Amino acid sequence: MKNLKKIIFVFLLLLIPFHVYAKGTLRDEKNELAEMQAKAETNNRLTNESKAKINAKRNAIVRANNTISSNEVRVETAKTKVAESQESIKVKTEEMRDIINMLQYTNFNSGDVYFDYIFSSDSITDMLERQSVITQIVEYTQQQLDELNGLIKKNEDLQVQLHQDNINLTNSITEYEKQVEELEAYIEKLASIGMDYNEQIKAKKELIKTYENAGCKDNDKIDDCFNNRYMISSTNFNRPLKSGVVTQAWGHNGHKGMDIGGNKPGTNIYAPAYGVVTATSYHNSCGGNIIYIRHTVKGKKYTTEYAHLTSIKVKVGQKVTPSTVIGTVGGDRSTFYYDSCTTGTHLHYAISYDWYLIDYKSWSTWRTNSKATSIQSISHIKNSKGFRFTSRY
Numbered sequence: 407m408k409n410l411k412k413i414i415f416v417f418l419l420l421l422i423p424f425h426v427y428a429k430g431t432l433r434d435e436k437n438e439l440a441e442m443q444a445k446a447e448t449n450n451r452l453t454n455e456s457k458a459k460i461n462a463k464r465n466a467i468v469r470a471n472n473t474i475s476s477n478e479v480r481v482e483t484a485k486t487k488v489a490e491s492q493e494s495i496k497v498k499t500e501e502m503r504d505i506i507n508m509l510q511y512t513n514f515n516s517g518d519v520y521f522d523y524i525f526s527s528d529s530i531t532d533m534l535e536r537q538s539v540i541t542q543i544v545e546y547t548q549q550q551l552d553e554l555n556g557l558i559k560k561n562e563d564l565q566v567q568l569h570q571d572n573i574n575l576t577n578s579i580t581e582y583e584k585q586v587e588e589l590e591a592y593i594e595k596l597a598s599i600g601m602d603y604n605e606q607i608k609a610k611k612e613l614i615k616t617y618e619n620a621g622c623k624d625n626d627k628i629d630d631c632f633n634n635r636y637m638i639s640s641t642n643f644n645r646p647l648k649s650g651v652v653t654q655a656w657g658h659n660g661h662k663g664m665d666i667g668g669n670k671p672g673t674n675i676y677a678p679a680y681g682v683v684t685a686t687s688y689h690n691s692c693g694g695n696i697i698y699i700r701h702t703v704k705g706k707k708y709t710t711e712y713a714h715l716t717s718i719k720v721k722v723g724q725k726v727t728p729s730t731v732i733g734t735v736g737g738d739r740s741t742f743y744y745d746s747c748t749t750g751t752h753l754h755y756a757i758s759y760d761w762y763l764i765d766y767k768s769w770s771t772w773r774t775n776s777k778a779t780s781i782q783s784i785s786h787i788k789n790s791k792g793f794r795f796t797s798r799y
Contacts, residue, residue, distance in 0.1 A: 652788070677710075683724045711755070757781050
C-alpha cells in the first residue's frame with residue numbers, strides 16, 4: 407500500500423508542468439534586471455518624496471522667518487501705540503483735573519463756578535440739563551481714559567504674545583532645519599558612491615547584450631557560455647596605481663573602499679588582475695565616472711570598483727590584463743559640477759567577493775562581501791590612512 411502511494415505521488419508530480427532553471431543563467435541576469443527596474447522606481451519615488459519634503463520644510467522656514475520679521479514690525483507698532491496712549495492719558499487726565507477743579511466746592515461763601523453755572527439757569531429744567539451736561543463731560547472723559555488704558559493693556563499683551571510667537575517660530579525653524587539635514591542625509595544614502603539605479607539598469611542591459619552576442623541563451627549558464635571562455639584566472643592582485651597614499655581607509659565611517667591620493671589628474675589606472683569589464687558609467691552624481699571589473703583570482707570570484715575617474719579607457723565585455731590601462735585618476739575640481747561625492751583628486755578603489763554590480767546588492771550583502779581585514783591582504787595595500795606605496799607589486 408505504501409509503495410502504491412509513492413508511485414501515485416510521483417505520477418501526479420510528473421503531470422504538473424514546471425521548469426527548473428540553473429542558477430547563474432542569462433535568464434537570472436534578465437530577472438535581476440527586472441528587479442533593478444523595480445528598485446529604481448522605488449528609489450526614485452523615495453528620493454522625490456524626500457526632495458518634496460525638503461522643499462516643504464524650506465518653504466516653511468521662509469514663511470516662519472517672514473512671520474518673525476512681520477511680528478517684529480508689529481511689536482514696534484504696538485510699542486508706539488502704547489506710548490501714544492500714555493501721552494493721551496496724560497492730556498485727558500489734565501482735562502479731567504481741570505473739570506474736577508471747576509466742579510469742586512472750594513469756597514461756598516464766595517460762590518462757586520459750578521453752582522453759579524447751575525443756579526444761574528432760568529428754570530428747573532434748564533438747571534437739570536446743565537447739571538447733566540457737566541456729568542456727561544466727566545463720564546465721557548473717564549470713558550476715554552478707560553479706553554486708553556485698555557488700549558495700552560491690549561498692546562502690551564500683543565507684545566508678549568508676539569514675543570512668544572517668535573520663540574515658537576524660532577524653535578520650529580531649528581526643527582525644520584534638522585529635518586532638512588536628515589532628509590538630505592537620507593537622499594545621500596540613496597545615492598552613495600556608485601552608479602545610480604538608472605545607470606545600473608543601463609549597465610545591466612549592456613552586460614546582457616554582451617552575453618547574447620557571445621551566444622548565450624536564456625537557460626545557458628553564464629560560466630559555460632561566457633566566463634569560462636573569456637575569464638582568465640590570476641594568481642594575485644596587483645595595485646591599480648604605480649604609486650599612491652591612502653587618504654581614507656577601508657571601513658572608516660562606513661566607507662566601503664580605499665581612497666588613494668598622491669597622484670595628478672589623468673594618472674593611469676591599471677586593472678589589478680585579469681578580468682572582464684562588466685560595467686562602465688559616466689557622470690554619476692556620487693562617484694562620477696565608474697568602472698566595474700570581474701576577476702577570478704586563485705579560483706575565487708571578485709568584483710573591483712573604480713570611481714571618480716577623469717576618463718574611462720575600456721568598454722563592457724572587454725578582457726583586461728594587469729597591464730591594461732582602464733582609466734585615469736579624477737575627482738579634481740573639473741568633476742565637481744557632476745560628482746558631488748569628491749573633495750579632491752583621488753581614486754576610490756573597492757574590492758568585493760563574487761561577481762555583480764556592487765550597488766545593486768543590498769548594503770548588508772555589500773558589507774558581508776567587503777571586509778577590511780581580508781581586502782587588505784588581497785589588495786596589497788595596507789588599510790591605514792597615510793600608507794604609501796611606490797610600485798604595483
